[in-house]
Amino acid sequence: METAKKDVLLLALxxxxxxxxxxAETYRVEDTITRLCKAKGFNDTNVFVTATGIFVSIDKDINHNQVISYIKRINSRGINLNKISKVNNFSREFVKGHISIADGMDMLRKINEISIYPHYIYAFFGGISTSFFALLFGGNMLEFGSAFITGILVTYVLNFLTNIQFPPFLTNICGGMIAGIMAIIFSSLHPSVQIDKVIIGSIMTMVPGVAITNAVHDSINGDLVSGWAKATEALIVACSIAFGVGFILKLWTIFF
Amino acid sequence: MVYLIDFIYAYMCTIGFAVLFYAPKDSILKTGFSGAVGWTVYTMMNNFSDSVVISAFFASFIIALLGEFFVLSKKHPITVYIIPAIIPLVPGFGLYYTMLSVLEKNYELALQYGSESLLIAIAIAGALTIVLSLNSYRKEKKKSLF
Incomplete structure (x- = not known):
């Protein structure tokens, strides 16, 4: 009995x-954990999720007096919509009750290991999004081309550095510096290329914008702690990008 | 005609970001569509009013409605359709410019960019929350009635 309780908790966690x-949004995480525990008969489930950790305690019912709790520290956060969708579908299936806990754990491990797009396709679409962003904000065709090349390079390097688990702050500084260097090179090749237009898209790939919107979204939903945590993260990311780009632009104006 | 070009640019941009966020393959074209519609609404609204915040609000309102519509097929949660679609509206560049102005000691400009970014983020998140919570409220009511 006790092991079953622990297994359910580990699976939900x-x-x-x-x-x-x-x-995923904070309320979705809390909701999923609560549903998974209730599906196995633990009706007294309390979950508290922040951007940096998950706290769960479960019990059969409120008078049973055999609560067990678990804390999980979360260090890295990215965006992978495919995994969110897969886990969501998994929890919907699991709640129906015909999946055993061991099978469920295996399915979750498989979900965690999927990667749907190879590196070069990822980098290519990084170029696409960056270059069309330049057009969206009024760039010309030369800026389109230079943003495309910059985008491919920045996305590839960021992806590489993230995979070898380089510190996130330094990763974003590197991204900003590469975007700055490429923008300066292209703008000195042809006078109609503006530095801002080349940089704008590459910055969006490092997503401070989505982070700040998610932060406000969490805060409106009442998850105030994780709202502030995400807002801080967005500010730090924006700061590191500005540091990288600003450093390169400053060097350029000093020496030339 | 101008809107059509904008529509195509925003479509490609959203698709690119959908891949960067590892969106599932069968959702990419749909989220591209809602992103493009959102951006077109945004540029149209910008012609009528001088406030980017209101335009962002209406654009993300439409994006959230389209997301709720796509979710009816029950394949993916709504996050998958919304996150890439709001990318063209989201104030990432404003946030970067705020920090850059701070680093350059131009505090007045930093305040201007910072407050605008925050207001746009609040407008987008507010519009999304209104649609999502109204819809889940409706579903709950339905469940309790029958």
Missing amino acids: YAGEILLKNG
Whole structure:
């Protein structure tokens, strides 16, 4: 009996961890964990999720007096919509009750290991989004081309650095510096290329904008702690990008 | 005609970001569509009013409605359709410019960019929350009635 309780808790926690690490909203994580525990008969489930950790305690009912709790620290956060969708579908299936706990754990592990797009396609679409962003904000065709090349380079390097688990702050500084260097090179090749237009898209790939919107979204939903945590993260990311780009632009104006 | 070009640009941009966020393959074209519609609404509203915040509000309102419509097929949660679609509206560049102005000691400009970014973020998140919570309220009512 006791092991079953622990297994259910670990399964729910693992599902929550995958969701939180891949950018799901706080209420979705809490909701999923509660549903998974209730599906196995633990009606007194309390979940508290912030952007940096998950706290769960479960029990059969409120008078049973055999509460067990678990804390999970979350260190890295990115966005992977495919995993969110897969875990969501998994929890919908699991609640129906015909999946055993061991099978469920295996399914979650498989979900966590999927990667749907290879590196070069990822980098290519990074170029597409960056270059069309330049057009969206009134760039010309030369800026389109230079943003495309910059975008591919920045996305590839960021992806590489994230995979070898380089510190996130330094990763974003590197991204900003590469965007700055490329923008300066292209703008000195042809006078109609503006530095801002080349940089604008590459910055969006480092997503401070989505982070700040999610932060406000969480705060409106009443998850105030994780709202502030995400807002801080967005500010730090924006700061590191500005640091990288600003450093390069400053060097350029000093020496030339 | 101008709107059509904008529509195509925003479509491609949203698709690119959908891949960057590892969106599931069968959702990419749909989220591209709602992103493009959102951006077109945004540029149209910008012609009528001088406030980017209101335009962002209406655009994300439409995006959330389209998301709720796509969710009816029950394949993916609504996050998958919304996150890439709001990318063209989201104040990432404003936030970057705020920090850059701070680093350059131009505090007046930093305040201007910072407050605008925050207001746009509040407008987008507010519009999304209104649609999502009204819809879940409606579903709950339905469940309790029958």
